[in-house]
Every structure is written in structure tokens, then in C-alpha cells.
Amino acid sequence: MNARDNHVTASAWRIFNATGEPPEEPEGAPKLPPAPPWRAFGGEPLQRPAPPDRAGEVRRLGVVQSVGQLDDESVDLVNAALILRRPLLVTGSPGVGKSTLAYLIARELGLGRVLQWSIVSRTVLRDGLYAYDAIGRAQAIASWRGASTDPAAGDAQPPGQPPLGDFVTLGPLGTALLAYERPRILLVDELDKSDIDLPNDLLHALENGSYDIPELVRSGRPEVEVYTDDPEGRAVIRGGRVECREFPVVVITSNGEREFPAAFRRRCLPLHLRPPSRAQLLAMLEAHLQATTEGAERIVDQFLQRIEGGGTHSIDQLLNAVRLSASHAFPTGADGDKLVETLLRDLAKGR
Structure with a gap:
């Protein structure tokens, strides 16, 4: 199958199929x-x-x-x-x-x-393994010892020494x-x-x-x-x-x-990982925004053209551009196009 196709062939040996569909029950x-x-x-x-x-x-x-x-x-x-x-x-x-x-x-x-x-x-x-707060433990032990020798406490005993695991x-x-x-x-x-x-x-x-x-x-x-x-x-x-x-x-x-x-x-x-195909990008937009429009498809096509042109681009840019273009009273014409162009800029150019 072509690597750009979107349908994964079912196979009995697979545990993971990249659908992202969670199990219906934890036991399942x-x-x-x-x-x-x-x-x-x-x-x-x-x-x-x-x-x-x-x-x-x-x-x-x-x-x-x-x-x-x-x-x-x-x-x-x-x-x-x-x-x-x-x-x-x-x-x-x-x-x-x-x-x-x-x-x-x-x-x-x-x-x-x-x-x-x-x-x-x-x-x-x-x-990545663990952190040990030696200063915090030393301060906690000092406070505990001070409480155990406080004359105002009388016969009352303070709680046990602060647990190491804390x-x-x-x-x-x-x-x-x-x-x-x-x-x-x-x-x-x-x-x-x-x-x-x-x-x-x-x-x-x-x-x-x-x-x-x-x-x-x-x-x-x-x-x-x-x-x-x-x-x-x-x-x-x-x-x-x-x-x-x-x-x-x-x-x-x-x-x-x-x-x-x-x-x-x-x-x-x-x-x-290769860049997603057009169908995959549209599916991602549907997953995150629960809607796709004709304007969204046009922005996806712009995004793909930029990737094919050799630029460095992030899927976050596409999500932001589509989300903004769907906002209430988003400007149409040259002003809106310029804003979308800015959001889809080549990240490798540094500006």
C-alpha cells in the first residue's frame, strides 16, 4: 500500500491500530x-x-x-x-x-x-528518577525536635518524626x-x-x-x-x-x-513520522474542532502546498489558522488572507 494512504490494513497480530479509539470498558x-x-x-x-x-x-x-x-x-x-x-x-x-x-x-x-x-x-x-528534599526534611526534623522540648507542651508528646517518604x-x-x-x-x-x-x-x-x-x-x-x-x-x-x-x-x-x-x-x-495526508489533516480538524468548512479545506490545501515547498511547518499552525478563520466576524478578503499567511509562516525562517 502507498505510505500516503489513510487506511491501515487489519491484522490479527496487531495490538495497536492507530485509531485512537479507547476500549469500551477497562476490562476490554x-x-x-x-x-x-x-x-x-x-x-x-x-x-x-x-x-x-x-x-x-x-x-x-x-x-x-x-x-x-x-x-x-x-x-x-x-x-x-x-x-x-x-x-x-x-x-x-x-x-x-x-x-x-x-x-x-x-x-x-x-x-x-x-x-x-x-x-x-x-x-x-x-x-527523571526521583527528587529528595534534604533541606525540607532537615527543617521538618528541627521543628519536630523543637516541639518535643517545648516546656509549654507539658506532658503532651508531639507526633512522630516526619516520615522520610514525605x-x-x-x-x-x-x-x-x-x-x-x-x-x-x-x-x-x-x-x-x-x-x-x-x-x-x-x-x-x-x-x-x-x-x-x-x-x-x-x-x-x-x-x-x-x-x-x-x-x-x-x-x-x-x-x-x-x-x-x-x-x-x-x-x-x-x-x-x-x-x-x-x-x-x-x-x-x-x-x-511523515507529514499527514490531506485526509488525515481534515480528520484532525474534525477531531479537535468538531467541524470542517470549505474555508478549512482551503487552508489545509495552503498548508500542504507550503510543506511540499520545503518549508518547516507545525500542525499547531494549521489548527490555529482554521480556528481563527472560523471565529465570529473574522475579516474576509486581503486582511483575513494576510493573517492566515502569518499563522502559516515558515518556521525555519525565524520570523
């Missing part, structure tokens, strides 16, 4: 086959299922679309990554929908909230590696912006499927409850060590600002 979510022996882990204790994030899914994906968002080759690569428990290294032009893929997988497979780790040049591995918060990667019955979705966004060492450091954590929290190991406590990256989320850690039960679905995006080490690329499955 697609089941992943058993992991390969080299990707099997036995983390404990088992955590509560991942919380849903319906609002986040709608912001990223809109409502369910009738047109497939990926071609056959791309869908096959995503399924291979799911079955082999390997990270996906997703490349493509800015704004083509690389990070959106994580949300598409999460909604279709019913895997709950996407754990997003946005990378900058100063990011190190520990930022000062430990797992990051997106650290939360993804907890022991869940179904895998979490981890989005590592724009890894190519990182320091040169981060890809190999990340690879080591993902290969092991586990990590230690030295502050909890040194405490000698058999169990400590800590915060997670999920809103109001808590998790019990045993012996200061975190190990996954199901390897997370890892989507790593890159805008190609630099090459990754061969060892890192060897352990990822590469997926290059």
Missing part, C-alpha cells in the same frame, strides 16, 4: 502478549492501576477520528516495540505529531495517564518503572536537546528496568511510602529499590539536532 483493553524472557521483570509490590487522563487526551487528540493517523509501516513498528518491550525513537519534522503518538497509544490501549519527561540541556538521569518524589521515569500490572506510557520528549551523557545513562536504567534510591536504602526501613509523578499519587518502595513488573511503553522523540550513540540506537526501534 487490549492485552499485551507475554514479554520476551530478556524483558521479563518481577518488581514488587504491585501498584494501583494508572489513573486516567481524559482531559489531557482530548487536548492532545481531540475526539476519536475515523481516519487512521499512521500508515501501515508505522503501525507495524509501534506494535513491534510493544511486543518486544523496546523503546520507540520517533523522529520527524517539528510539529508532525511525535509526542502525540504517546497519547494515541495510551488512549487506544487504555493505559492511563502519560508520564511526560521534557528534556533540556541541563537534564540529568536523576531528574520528602521523596518519583519523577516520570521513576514512576514508569514502578511495578504495575499493565505498563505505563513514558514520553521522553526532545532527547536530542540533552547533555551528551544522558542517552547512555537512560539506556542503562531502561535495560535494568530498576533503580535504587540511596536515601531509602541507607534508612534501613523495609518499606517507605513516597510521592509519584501522578497527581496525589503515592507508592510503597521496599528496601529502597524500584523494579518494574511490566516494562513501560517508552516513546522518545527527537528533532534531529544531534546523533545518538550507536549503543543507544541499537536498543531502540526507529520510527520516522
Whole structure:
């Protein structure tokens, strides 16, 4: 089939079909086959299922679309990554929908909230694993000791020493590696912006499927409850060590600002996203705006012409242009056209 076609061929081996259609019931979510022996882990204790994030899914994906968002080759690569428990290294032009893929997988497979780790040049591995507030704990212990020696308190005893876990918060990667019955979705966004060492450091954590929290190991406590990256989320850690039960679905995006080490690329499955077709763009507009007009189709055609002309453009630009053009009393004629032209400008030109 042509890579620009929009209909994905049905195949029995696939778990994911790029429709973005959520399971009707949580119990009806697609089941992943058993992991390969080299990707099997036995983390404990088992955590509560991942919380849903319906609002986040709608912001990223809109409502369910009738047109497939990926071609056959791309869908096959995503399924291979799911079955082999390997990270996906997703490349493509800015704004083509690389990070959106994580949300598409999460909604279709019913895997709950996407754990997003946005990378900058100063990011190190520990930022994704956990944070320990040593100063906050020291201040809390000092306050507790002061209360225990306060003469005004008389015989009343203050509550126990502040729990250690109240000062430990797992990051997106650290939360993804907890022991869940179904895998979490981890989005590592724009890894190519990182320091040169981060890809190999990340690879080591993902290969092991586990990590230690030295502050909890040194405490000698058999169990400590800590915060997670999920809103109001808590998790019990045993012996200061975190190990996954199901390897997370890892989507790593890159805008190609630099090459990754061969060892890192060897352990990822590469997926290059091509710009969407006209039918796919119209379906995206329908999903986000719940309506398409003749004017919207004209703007889509302008957008595609600009992409074919070699410019750098984002789907966000198209959504903004169509949304604005549909606004009440939007100017017609030259004024309106000029505004749409500005919204669809070539991002590579810097203005």
C-alpha cells in the first residue's frame, strides 16, 4: 500500500491500530502478549492501576477520528516495540505529531495517564528518577525536635518524626518503572536537546528496568511510602529499590539536532513520522474542532502546498489558522488572507 494512504490494513497480530479509539470498558483493553524472557521483570509490590487522563487526551487528540493517523509501516513498528518491550525513537519534522503518538497509544490501549519527561540541556538521569528534599526534611526534623522540648507542651508528646517518604518524589521515569500490572506510557520528549551523557545513562536504567534510591536504602526501613509523578499519587518502595513488573511503553522523540550513540540506537526501534495526508489533516480538524468548512479545506490545501515547498511547518499552525478563520466576524478578503499567511509562516525562517 502507498505510505500516503489513510487506511491501515487489519491484522490479527496487531495490538495497536492507530485509531485512537479507547476500549469500551477497562476490562476490554487490549492485552499485551507475554514479554520476551530478556524483558521479563518481577518488581514488587504491585501498584494501583494508572489513573486516567481524559482531559489531557482530548487536548492532545481531540475526539476519536475515523481516519487512521499512521500508515501501515508505522503501525507495524509501534506494535513491534510493544511486543518486544523496546523503546520507540520517533523522529520527524517539528510539529508532525511525535509526542502525540504517546497519547494515541495510551488512549487506544487504555493505559492511563502519560508520564511526560521534557528534556533540556541541563537534564540529568536523576531528574527523571526521583527528587529528595534534604533541606525540607532537615527543617521538618528541627521543628519536630523543637516541639518535643517545648516546656509549654507539658506532658503532651508531639507526633512522630516526619516520615522520610514525605520528602521523596518519583519523577516520570521513576514512576514508569514502578511495578504495575499493565505498563505505563513514558514520553521522553526532545532527547536530542540533552547533555551528551544522558542517552547512555537512560539506556542503562531502561535495560535494568530498576533503580535504587540511596536515601531509602541507607534508612534501613523495609518499606517507605513516597510521592509519584501522578497527581496525589503515592507508592510503597521496599528496601529502597524500584523494579518494574511490566516494562513501560517508552516513546522518545527527537528533532534531529544531534546523533545518538550507536549503543543507544541499537536498543531502540526507529520510527520516522511523515507529514499527514490531506485526509488525515481534515480528520484532525474534525477531531479537535468538531467541524470542517470549505474555508478549512482551503487552508489545509495552503498548508500542504507550503510543506511540499520545503518549508518547516507545525500542525499547531494549521489548527490555529482554521480556528481563527472560523471565529465570529473574522475579516474576509486581503486582511483575513494576510493573517492566515502569518499563522502559516515558515518556521525555519525565524520570523
